Amino acid sequence: MIDALGNPQSLLVLGGSSDIATATARRLVQARTRRVVLAGRPSTRLDAAAQLLRGAGADLVEVVPFDAEVTDTHGAVVDQAFAGGDIDVVLLAFGVLGEQAAQERDPSLAVRTAMVNYVGAVSVGLHVGARLRSQGHGVLVVLSSVAGERARRTNFVYGSTKAGLDAFSQGLGDALQGSGARVLVVRPGFVRTKMTAGRKEAPMTTTAEAVAVAITEGIRSGRHTVWVPARLQQVMALMRHLPRGLFRRLAR
Amino acid sequence: MSDPARTVLTGWGRTAPTSATVLRPRDGDQVADMVRRAGPRGVLARGLGRSYGDAAQDAGGTVLDLTALDTVGVDAETGLAACGGGASLGQVMQAAIPLGWFPPVLPGTRHVTVGGALATDVHGKNHHRSGSFASHVRSMTLVGADGEARRLESADPLSQATAGGMGLTGIVTDLVMSLRPVESSFMQVDTTRAPDLDALMAQLEAADAAHPYTVAWVDCLTGGRRLGRGIVYAGDHAAPADLPEPERAAALRFEPPTGLPAPTWTPAGLLNPHTAAAFNEAWFRKAPRDRRQQLQTISTFFHPLDGVRGWNRLYGHAGFVQYQLVVPFAEGGVVRKVIERLSSARAATVLAVLKRLGASSPGPLSFPMPGWTLTVDMPARGRDLARLLDGLDQLVADAGGRVYLAKDARLRPELVAEMYPRVGEWLELRSRVDPHGCFVSDLARRLGL
Ligand SMILES: Cc1cc2nc3c(=O)[nH]c(=O)nc-3n(C[C@H](O)[C@H](O)[C@H](O)COP(=O)(O)OP(=O)(O)OC[C@H]3O[C@@H](n4cnc5c(N)ncnc54)[C@H](O)[C@@H]3O)c2cc1C
Ligand SMILES: NC(=O)c1ccc[n+]([C@@H]2O[C@H](COP(=O)([O-])OP(=O)(O)OC[C@H]3O[C@@H](n4cnc5c(N)ncnc54)[C@H](OP(=O)(O)O)[C@@H]3O)[C@@H](O)[C@H]2O)c1
Numbered sequence: 001m002i003d004a005l006g007n008p009q010s011l012l013v014l015g016g017s018s019d020i021a022t023a024t025a026r027r028l029v030q031a032r033t034r035r036v037v038l039a040g041r042p043s044t045r046l047d048a049a050a051q052l053l054r055g056a057g058a059d060l061v062e063v064v065p066f067d068a069e070v071t072d073t074h075g076a077v078v079d080q081a082f083a084g085g086d087i088d089v090v091l092l093a094f095g096v097l098g099e100q101a102a103q104e105r106d107p108s109l110a111v112r113t114a115m116v117n118y119v120g121a122v123s124v125g126l127h128v129g130a131r132l133r134s135q136g137h138g139v140l141v142v143l144s145s146v147a148g149e150r151a152r153r154t155n156f157v158y159g160s161t162k163a164g165l166d167a168f169s170q171g172l173g174d175a176l177q178g179s180g181a182r183v184l185v186v187r188p189g190f191v192r193t194k195m196t197a198g199r200k201e202a203p204m205t206t207t208a209e210a211v212a213v214a215i216t217e218g219i220r221s222g223r224h225t226v227w228v229p230a231r232l233q234q235v236m237a238l239m240r241h242l243p244r245g246l247f248r249r250l251a252r
Numbered sequence: 253m254s255d256p257a258r259t260v261l262t263g264w265g266r267t268a269p270t271s272a273t274v275l276r277p278r279d280g281d282q283v284a285d286m287v288r289r290a291g292p293r294g295v296l297a298r299g300l301g302r303s304y305g306d307a308a309q310d311a312g313g314t315v316l317d318l319t320a321l322d323t324v325g326v327d328a329e330t331g332l333a334a335c336g337g338g339a340s341l342g343q344v345m346q347a348a349i350p351l352g353w354f355p356p357v358l359p360g361t362r363h364v365t366v367g368g369a370l371a372t373d374v375h376g377k378n379h380h381r382s383g384s385f386a387s388h389v390r391s392m393t394l395v396g397a398d399g400e401a402r403r404l405e406s407a408d409p410l411s412q413a414t415a416g417g418m419g420l421t422g423i424v425t426d427l428v429m430s431l432r433p434v435e436s437s438f439m440q441v442d443t444t445r446a447p448d449l450d451a452l453m454a455q456l457e458a459a460d461a462a463h464p465y466t467v468a469w470v471d472c473l474t475g476g477r478r479l480g481r482g483i484v485y486a487g488d489h490a491a492p493a494d495l496p497e498p499e500r501a502a503a504l505r506f507e508p509p510t511g512l513p514a515p516t517w518t519p520a521g522l523l524n525p526h527t528a529a530a531f532n533e534a535w536f537r538k539a540p541r542d543r544r545q546q547l548q549t550i551s552t553f554f555h556p557l558d559g560v561r562g563w564n565r566l567y568g569h570a571g572f573v574q575y576q577l578v579v580p581f582a583e584g585g586v587v588r589k590v591i592e593r594l595s596s597a598r599a600a601t602v603l604a605v606l607k608r609l610g611a612s613s614p615g616p617l618s619f620p621m622p623g624w625t626l627t628v629d630m631p632a633r634g635r636d637l638a639r640l641l642d643g644l645d646q647l648v649a650d651a652g653g654r655v656y657l658a659k660d661a662r663l664r665p666e667l668v669a670e671m672y673p674r675v676g677e678w679l680e681l682r683s684r685v686d687p688h689g690c691f692v693s694d695l696a697r698r699l700g701l
Contacts, residue, residue, distance in 0.1 A: 001698040004267035004305060004573050004661030005638040009698065031638065032664070086311075086697065135293070136258070136312030137270035137694075180260055180271030180311055220634050221570070 001088060001137065006220025007032035008088035008139075012081045014066060014124055015094025016040035019193035020143060022049045023212035024091060026056050031216075033089075034059040037081045039066035040094070060084075068094045068120030069112070078127040086135050089219060090128050092121060092142045096158075097195050103157045110157045117161035122168055129172050132181035139219050140176075141184045142169040146227070149187070149236045152251045173224055184218045186211065187236075188228040204229055261315065264564050265304040266571035267632050267661055270311035270694055274298075278320050280393060280401055280425035287423065287690065288399035290314055294692035297423040299365030300340060303372060304574045305661030306694035307418055313692060318367055321425060326351055331431040332390070337367035337424040342508065344431075349506040349550070353431035354489070356388035358554050360605075362508065367424040372658035373416035373618040375625075377465040377487070377554070380610040382432075384620050386415030387613055392427035397690035401425065413681050416618035418657055420691045420701060421682060436503035438490040439465070439553040443543045445536065449480025449588055452606065453624070459486040460608050465553070467607050471536060472591050472600035472628055473529045480591045482606065483539045487553050494547065508551045511561040531602045567631050572601075573661050575641060576627040578609055578619065579653035586651045587624050590644055594628060597640050603629040616674035616681075619656045627659070638662065657695065665699045675701075 002008045009032050013021045016038030025036055036058050040046045042065055050061045062084065066077045081087060095117050103110035125140065132138040147155060148162030166185060173183030188211050190202035211228045218226040227233040239247065258271040277283045287295055293313035300319065301308055309315065318338030325334045326344075328351040333344055342362035344355050357376040359369065368374075369385045370392070376382070386406070394414060395401050404411040414421045442463070446452035452468055459466040463486035470482035492503045557563060564572070579586045587606070594600045605627045609620045630637060645667055648655060654671035655663055669675050679701070695701070 001270075001306065001311070001694050002268060003698060004265060004571070004632050005634060005641075007638060007662070009665075031635075134312055136272055136310075178260060178271065179258060180269060217634070 001086070002139070002219065003032065006216075008219065009033055010035040010086060010088045012037045012039065012087045012090045012128075014039050014090065014092045015068070016063065016066075017043060017045040017049050018093040018095075018143075019195070019208045020188070020191060020211045021091050021093035022052065023208040024215050025049075025053055027212045027216050028089070029053055029056045029058045035062075035084065036060070037062045037064055037084070037087070039064045039077055039081060041065070041067055068116045068124065071120060071123040074124045074127050078124065078131055082131055082135075086138070087131070088138055090132070090138065090140045091215075092125060092128075092140065094120070095143065095195070097155070098158055100155050100157060113157055114161050117158070118164040118168075121165050125168065125172055129176060129181070133176060133179045136180040138181045139184055140169075140172070140181070141186060141215055141219070142166075144169060144185050144187050146187050146189045146232055146236055150240055150247065150251070153248060154252060170224075182222070183224065184215070185225045186215055186218065186228065187225065187232070189232050191228075204232060204235075259315075261298075261301070261309045262571070263301060263303050263305045263308060263661065265573050265632065265661055266564060266567070267573065268306050268309075268694070270306070270309050272310050272313050272315040274315045274317055276317045276320050280321070280395065283316060283318075283321075283423050283425050284395050284399045284401055286314065286316055287395055287397070290690055294690050296691060296693045297337070297367060297371070297419045299338060299368030300363050302361060302364045302368065303658045305659065306698060307372070307658060308368070309694040310692055311694055311697075316423065318365060318423070318425075323426075326353060326431070328352070331433060332428055333431055334426065334428050335366045336426050338365050340365055341369065345506060345508070345550070348431050349434065349437050350504050352433055352435065352504060354434040356382055356430060356432050357385040360555065361558055362555050363558065366427055366429070370415055370424055370427060371417060371419045373613055373615050373620070374658070375609060375620050377467045377607070379620060380460045380466065380608050381464050383611060384415075384613045384618060386412075386615055386618065388429045389415070390428045390430060393425045394422040395425055396422045397686040397688065409681060410685060412614045413616060413678055415613060415615035416657075417615070417678070417682075418617065418695060418701070419693060420696055421685060422691060434489045434504075436490045436492055436495060437506045437550050438495060438499070438503070439487040439548045439550060440490045440494060440545045441548045441553055442484075442486045442545065443540055444484045445481075445539050445541050446484060447481050448478055449482075449591065452480055452482040452484065453584060453587070455484045456606065456608055459484050462486070463488055467605060469535070470591070470604050470606045470626070471532045472594045472604040473532050473598065475592070475595040479595060480588065481536060483536065485553070487548075490547060494545075506550065508555075509559060511559050513561045514563045514565055528601045535602070570632045572629055572631050573637075573641075574627060574629050574659045575644065576625060576656040576659045577644065577648045577653055578621055578623045578625040578656070579648060579651045580621065580623040581608075583651035583653065584624055586647055586653065587626055589647055590626060593640065593644065597636070599630050599637060599640055600628045601630060616678040617657070617672055619654065619658070621654070623653065657699075660695070663699060668699050668701070
């Protein structure tokens with residue numbers, strides 16, 4: 001259960017080796033979280049994340065194979081994760097950035113980005129939503145992105161998948177209203193993780209640790225949206241309303 | 253995906269909302285029927301929702317609102333009261349006082365059900381003399397996990413596991429308790445101011461020896477020399493001869509005020525540490541240094557907070573937690589340490605109470621033990637408060653004390669066994685009478701009960 005001061009006891013991560021997820025999970029384990037299920041594609045990275053959380057004090061860390069693209073397995077994955085008891089927080093953290101230029105040359109690469117970031121998230125998100133509804137409590141945290149706020153020339157494939165994911169998550173949150181469960185949409189800007197390694201940093205670049213803090217505070221406060229850093233909310237409010245031509249030149 | 257039959261529930265502190273299917277049985281047969289039909293997420297009784305945390309919630313399950321089982325029958329000769337499990341102590345007072353009888357134990361609000369009072373084994377201002385609620389309950393009807401209603405005498409181990417058992421042993425559909433005789437609906441109250449904690453503790457001890465009802469308000473915001481200053485209130489039931497002439501003819505009249513509603517909006521600073529400190533200063537100054545034998549109504553003495561309906565909303569959106577600890581008399585120093593930490597963190601609000609408890613009850617999960625009990629309200633403000641309270645828990649557990657589950661909303665589960673050394677015995681009995689965990693609550697899930 002999530003206690004009166006906003007500390008959850010159990011966590012499911014979808015995309016268990018994500019840097020942002022690992023930082024968040026560690027923070028939760030340092031508070032009250034004792035049981036963690038890491039769902040992801042089997043790898044040494046995934047096992048290392050499990051080991052790190054055990055070291056941080058989790059009593060039980062389970063690793064469950066999960067591939068966002070293989071949607072017909074999602075029901076079973078979610079069942080397996082919930083078989084050990086209620087899950088208080090589900091962190092939907094998987095995602096791929098993709099190479100914009102390569103995706104434009106080879107649309108099948110863009111399809112894979114869309115499959116993981118949007119289709120996979122819709123599939124597993126609905127399975128999780130149904131579970132949280134029936135257990136009558138819990139928070140689904142979705143890693144959206146500022147990239148979904150307004151598509152940019154330089155990464156509009158990724159941006160459009162996040163726009164879809166963001167709209168889906170808001171709608172799911174509305175659907176869960178009154179069920180005791182809720183959805184927290186997280187919109188980070190540029191975060192220094194393995195996903196962005198080697199890319200040119202944007203203004204207001206932040207860290208996985210800062211996103212983790214924003215997520216845990218969002219769970220505590222009961223908000224439905226958080227931006228990281230928080231002042232991106234105003235920046236994006238402005239960006240959204242810029243004339244198309246101006247935005248095109250600014251957001252290169 | 254919608255499920256219109258669900259209701260979102262919280263405790264009195266308005267934290268940690270979860271949803272359940274709420275049903276309102278009209279009699280014991282309906283209760284039994286609903287228990288038999290309980291789904292995989294179980295069933296739980298709820299009274300008036302005055303426990304502060306998640307004790308009366310069952311996320312995803314079925315919650316039985318027992319308040320329709322509210323019959324009260326008082327035998328004017330014997331002083332025995334037969335009550336439906338959802339009857340409130342306020343209803344008992346209304347039926348009993350005009351006949352010259354009074355509830356044996358009253359918590360700080362009359363808006364609690366007898367079922368809830370038994371399930372948390374509540375204590376009152378008279379605990380040092382009269383013990384806890386369950387010690388005045390003669391018998392009860394308990395609907396078990398099999399949907400069967402059983403009549404239990406108070407010595408029955410299942411009855412004792414139900415006293416303080418947080419609703420997890422079954423559903424109490426009715427009970428018989430013994431009342432105490434009174435001659436009027438007034439109290440004679442002594443009020444004394446104490447300049448610091450040592451004086452407060454000494455005055456409270458002296459008051460316990462002389463009066464059936466005692467309690468102290470304690471300032472948890474002021475540090476230094478005046479740390480733990482407070483006011484001791486000691487009461488006795490008044491005799492008709494103590495009343496002014498016009499009141500004597502109707503000495504047993506009982507008309508509790510309905511209370512004015514609290515404002516629905518919250519001025520943001522109302523309960524912040526600065527305003528609270530100013531309030532505490534004024535409250536302390538306003539109390540007489542030493543006043544004897546002032547006549548007060550029962551409502552004024554026992555239930556001043558009932559004068560403001562919905563006062564829990566004053567804490568706004570995030571809600572609040574109430575922390576109540578007890579430590580053995582020999583560990584009275586822990587009370588000072590706790591108040592020091594609270595005052596330096598400026599965590600507390602104006603509502604803080606110190607009291608001395610008497611003998612323990614037989615219930616394995618019953619809270620009271622001989623010692624000092626401190627109760628403090630705090631706005632539910634995140635990580636810092638979580639750390640502060642975890643630290644207090646450790647002090648309390650190390651001193652052989654415990655926190656009160658009826659108030660709890662955030663205890664670390666590993667500490668339950670330390671604080672309640674008989675929990676193993678209780679769990680063993682419970683797994684025998686309810687092997688499949690039919691009765692379950694959010695508190696039970698959180699603490700592993
Ligand atoms: C202003 C205020 C002052 C208070 N002062 C005191 C005090 O001085 N001393 C003290 O001890 N407590 C005090 N309390 C706490 C309160 O007395 C207890 O929490 C009590 O249990 C509330 O009763 P309820 O009917 O609201 O029960 P709920 O809060 O609805 O339920 C509490 C528990 O009892 C169980 N339960 C309820 N009905 C039944 C039933 N029929 N059968 C089986 N289980 C049942 C529930 O499952 C739950 O676990 C105070 C609370 C408030 C709000
Ligand atoms: N970094 C940023 O700047 C930034 C900004 C805004 C939003 N986000 C979002 O935040 C989330 C976490 O990103 P991050 O920064 O922590 O990057 P990350 O460390 O690269 O994490 C992304 C995770 O997604 C997993 N994944 C990829 N494809 C998958 C698939 N088919 N099935 C299951 N898992 C798959 C990866 O697992 P493998 O180990 O198996 O590859 C990886 O663990 C992502 O949704 C990302 O879009 C990131």
